[in-house]
Amino acid sequence: MRKNDFDVIIVGAGPAGLAAGYVLAKEGINVAIIERGIFPGSKNVMGGIFYRSSLDDLIPDFYKEAPLERHIIEQKVWFLSDDSMFSAGLKSERYNVEPYNCFSVFRAKFDKWFAKKVSDASAMIINETVVRELILKRGKVVGVRTDRPNGDLYCDVVISAEGVNSFLPKSLGLRKKINANNVALGVKEVIELPDKVINDRFGVSNSSEGVTIEITGPYFNEMRAMGFVYTNRNSLSVGIGAVIEDLVRLKMNPNDLLETLKSHPAIKPLVSGGETKEYMAHMIPEGGYYSMPKLYHDGFMVVGDAAMLVNSIHREGANLAIESGKLAAKTYIEARKKGDFSQRALSAYQKRLEESFVLKDLKTYKNLPKLLEEKKYLISKYPKFLIDAMYEIYNVDRVPKSEKIKLILNKAKKEIGYFSIIKDIFSVWRNLR
Amino acid sequence: MRIEDKLYLIGYNIDEEESHLGISDPNECKRCQGRPCTYVCPAGVYSYDDEEEKLSINYDACVECGTCRIVCSYITWRYPRGGFGVQYKFG
Ligand SMILES: Cc1cc2nc3c(=O)[nH]c(=O)nc-3n(C[C@H](O)[C@H](O)[C@H](O)COP(=O)(O)OP(=O)(O)OC[C@H]3O[C@@H](n4cnc5c(N)ncnc54)[C@H](O)[C@@H]3O)c2cc1C
Ligand code: SF4
Ligand code: SF4
Numbered sequence: 371m372r373k374n375d376f377d378v379i380i381v382g383a384g385p386a387g388l389a390a391g392y393v394l395a396k397e398g399i400n401v402a403i404i405e406r407g408i409f410p411g412s413k414n415v416m417g418g419i420f421y422r423s424s425l426d427d428l429i430p431d432f433y434k435e436a437p438l439e440r441h442i443i444e445q446k447v448w449f450l451s452d453d454s455m456f457s458a459g460l461k462s463e464r465y466n467v468e469p470y471n472c473f474s475v476f477r478a479k480f481d482k483w484f485a486k487k488v489s490d491a492s493a494m495i496i497n498e499t500v501v502r503e504l505i506l507k508r509g510k511v512v513g514v515r516t517d518r519p520n521g522d523l524y525c526d527v528v529i530s531a532e533g534v535n536s537f538l539p540k541s542l543g544l545r546k547k548i549n550a551n552n553v554a555l556g557v558k559e560v561i562e563l564p565d566k567v568i569n570d571r572f573g574v575s576n577s578s579e580g581v582t583i584e585i586t587g588p589y590f591n592e593m594r595a596m597g598f599v600y601t602n603r604n605s606l607s608v609g610i611g612a613v614i615e616d617l618v619r620l621k622m623n624p625n626d627l628l629e630t631l632k633s634h635p636a637i638k639p640l641v642s643g644g645e646t647k648e649y650m651a652h653m654i655p656e657g658g659y660y661s662m663p664k665l666y667h668d669g670f671m672v673v674g675d676a677a678m679l680v681n682s683i684h685r686e687g688a689n690l691a692i693e694s695g696k697l698a699a700k701t702y703i704e705a706r707k708k709g710d711f712s713q714r715a716l717s718a719y720q721k722r723l724e725e726s727f728v729l730k731d732l733k734t735y736k737n738l739p740k741l742l743e744e745k746k747y748l749i750s751k752y753p754k755f756l757i758d759a760m761y762e763i764y765n766v767d768r769v770p771k772s773e774k775i776k777l778i779l780n781k782a783k784k785e786i787g788y789f790s791i792i793k794d795i796f797s798v799w800r801n802l803r
Numbered sequence: 804m805r806i807e808d809k810l811y812l813i814g815y816n817i818d819e820e821e822s823h824l825g826i827s828d829p830n831e832c833k834r835c836q837g838r839p840c841t842y843v844c845p846a847g848v849y850s851y852d853d854e855e856e857k858l859s860i861n862y863d864a865c866v867e868c869g870t871c872r873i874v875c876s877y878i879t880w881r882y883p884r885g886g887f888g889v890q891y892k893f894g
Binding site for chain 2: 406481497516518535621624649
């Protein structure tokens with residue numbers, strides 16, 4: 371048999387692949403990471419809030435040197451209707467002390483920096499190369515076929531860290547075709563503004579403090595969509611993620627959606643006068659726990675978005691990618707001691723993930739995608755009722771408060787129905803238990 | 804802002820030699836209901852010419868999100884060759 375070129379080959383240099391590569395390289399394992407972009411990060415997009423703790427565990431105090439934008443001290447949720455906005459959220463000085471909870475980032479810069487750390491740890495990063503298929507021997511994965519001339523590379527184990535458009539797990543039959551209910555399309559713009567203007571508009575005292583706004587509500591017309599506005603140092607990241615099935619069903623163009631969001635009376639003052647610097651799009655695997663593929667095969671493991679590890683409610687993805695990459699690398703290191711890379715040995719990766727917060731969190735929300743698919747009105751009806759009720763309470767028109775309350779209760783009865791309210795509360799409670 | 808104007812802001816390394824997007828059976832487009840590819844693509848890559856009864860694919864504008872391949876199984880989708888395609892400055 372042909373000699374191995376590497377012990378481990380990782381496909382994709384996003385956070386998942388880089389984390390796996392880092393752990394392996396630190397253990398002196400001969401690892402290559404294959405990336406199709408000109409450099410790691412050049413093809414990657416996220417909203418961009420990066421949670422510190424999973425990476426801090428690998429590279430302590432990384433935030434002191436990594437290219438980050440602002441640390442986040444306030445997180446808000448805005449419920450929009452066409453003409454109104456109801457806001458909830460938390461600003462805390464506890465988020466304003468090192469080592470910080472999370473940061474806004476640009477992936478093109480952040481991934482590039484992370485990749486440098488990984489190659490400094492002596493992993494080999496091969497850019498501008500696409501892995502086209504797996505090389506199998508008697509059903510076991512033994513290498514990858516790239517689009518380079520004579521581009522076959524052999525190894526003990528391949529780790530698929532290809533992100534949401536992964537096809538290697540499918541080629542092994544670990545999952546079926548991805549369906550339009552399990553993925554969202556995210557579109558985003560980076561809008562440049564002077565940092566002083568951003569500080570004033572978002573109520574922070576200097577250019578390292580940041581704010582996030584998550585946007586939902588009746589404005590999206592029962593679409594499973596979320597908008598966001600995040601502060602960077604000299605720009606805002608403004609975007610929308612919408613489930614693809616809904617985009618198709620409602621014949622929506624994602625750029626039109628983003629444009630109308632930017633013109634909403636609550637968003638417009640935030641972005642006004644800014645200049646768009648970049649427009650981008652990427653899919654988000656939002657199907658949750660039940661949409662995950664089988665995560666291992668003989669000589670093969672799947673990490674990050676390729677494994678559908680995204681917690682869309684908390685917009686966590688990059689940190690789950692890092693955590694899963696770490697656990698896959700540890701599994702390899704264990705398996706290597708016994709020289710056993712069979713699926714039985716690699717199934718320990720699944721166990722590690724189950725014991726970590728990654729799958730514990732995905733399990734907590736496992737029924738949510740289905741619930742929202744069946745009851746799309748939950749995202750619009752209740753926030754709409756809340757906005758209308760608040761409007762009544764604040765609107766002083768010489769109607770006594772007691773009558774207003776009666777009015778609001780009547781509206782609840784007529785527009786939603788007491789019985790439906792109880793049923794909805796029960797089903798949400800049952801599904802989140 | 805129109806999509807066309809936004810696409811000017813994106814860096815691309817265009818592969819002049821080969822398209823990474825295609826249609827396995829162009830006849831399907833003639834009878835396709837609603838032609839979702841023409842409105843869901845965030846980069847406006849697909850457009851349908853009613854007179855010529857033909858779908859045209861402006862593959863250089865593609866940002867490689869993969870959405871078209873989820874909505875239509877007649878689209879043959881693959882990654883551009885290594886180093887080609889979209890190249891973000893921020894991401
Ligand atoms: C609009 C949007 C907003 C988001 N917001 C957040 C957020 O605020 N916080 C958060 O934590 N997460 C967020 N996410 C999710 C987050 O981006 C992902 O969960 C995370 O990037 C997954 O990392 P990954 O390494 O698994 O995949 P990716 O980051 O997608 O990396 C995959 C890499 O593999 C390469 N590749 C793929 N296939 C091949 C191949 N065959 N050959 C060679 N190279 C290949 C790609 O070029 C890429 O570099 C968001 C996502 C989107 C789209
Ligand atoms: S590519 Fe698919 S979605 Fe687009 S017109 Fe043809 S058949 Fe329809
Ligand atoms: S991959 Fe995305 S950007 Fe490219 S053609 Fe398909 S939908 Fe459009």
